[in-house]
Amino acid sequence: MTHDRALPSVIILRHPERSARIADALRAAGLRVFALPLTDTELPADVAAVAAELGALGRGAYEWLVVTSGNAVRALELVAASGPTSLPELVRAGGTRVAAVGSTTARLLADYDIEVHLVPRDASSAGLLGEFPHGTGAVLVPQGDLAPGDLQAGLAGRGWAVRRVEAYRTVPYPADAARRVPAIQEPGVQPPLLSRRDLAALAADAVHPAVVFTAPSTVRQFHEKLGSGPLAFFPVAIGRTTAAALRAQGWEPGATAAEPTPQGIARAVREAFSRAEPTYLHPHH
Missing domain, CATH: 3.40.50.10090 (Rossmann fold)
Known part of the structure; x- marks a missing residue:
């Protein structure tokens, strides 16, 4: 994976087809955006x-x-x-x-x-x-x-x-192809699909990435698949329920989007980046 390391990165824990509107708002704020789906329907x-x-x-x-x-x-x-x-x-x-x-x-x-x-x-x-x-x-x-x-x-x-x-x-992720409920493809440019290996590389950047948790289920999947680290990131929650799920894992949200709109999420991401300390996950966590 190649990317411009001069810009902070944001990882949306959602399929690219359901991330285009959020990605457009984040790119307009001068951020690099990637999608890393952990759950499916x-x-x-x-x-x-x-x-x-x-x-x-x-x-x-x-x-x-x-x-x-x-x-x-x-x-x-x-x-x-x-x-x-x-x-x-x-x-x-x-x-x-x-x-x-x-x-x-x-x-x-x-x-x-x-x-x-x-x-x-x-x-x-x-x-x-x-x-x-x-x-x-x-x-x-x-x-x-x-x-x-x-x-x-x-x-x-x-x-x-x-x-x-x-x-x-x-x-x-991924769902059984015969039973999958396909999402409506959002208008806009879909962010590139990120692998879990690429996530580790982004987390090693000088500016650690923000990770947008879209639902409590994404918190659970992130903890199961990536929670052992090593990772450093700024957690961003969409909504109070997802924020509570992050806290239940011991991860204090860097910010919580008050409304689940692309602009609301972009504001929360900018707020998270303004905080001093990211969340650190270590291999012994």
Whole structure:
């Protein structure tokens, strides 16, 4: 690997196809950007359960569909596409209102011609619960296998009958090609793919790299695959949950992105580089 060592490096722990918008913002800030995917996304073993809930949604069984990630949108679309009715047609047929956590998820739903009725100002489960109405009908919540139960419990506390279904699984990279949930390729220039060996070389630079942790699952995979060191880096977390996962490993975030936008992440990376001390991982760690 060759690169311009005069510029600080940023490593996004995400596949290049899902990193282009963040990479554009970081390059605009004068940084070198690389992608190092540690996790991937697969359809669940029991796709029939998801298909059954989509069928119920199309028959009007659910008043709300609550979508918390782009992965959930893509997984639902894949499962629906294998049947007779598309995801937008099912939503319209059921007369279901749709809530999306995050502007990116809302845009993806809109790209599928699905009307979104609620996007909370705070792009988190807590933000959604703060704005979600009380009611007594049924709500469908398709999530990944690692999603916590706070959203399900919070909606139930507002009177709703909540059905959570596992729409996708987070697995170590790379996923099984036959089951992989492909991400929507973001507009922009994809950052180059980095190997773990290249990461060690970057960590030996005079200016240690920033590492952008995109979810708690990336923290776990990083610890399992690279946590024994030797590495020196500035950890950057997207969101409070990921920051908490870093602290659970004993890695204090150099900064936490207050919002999961490319500009918010770029601000957090610049903040991390302004701190005096990176995180050091030693072989005996």
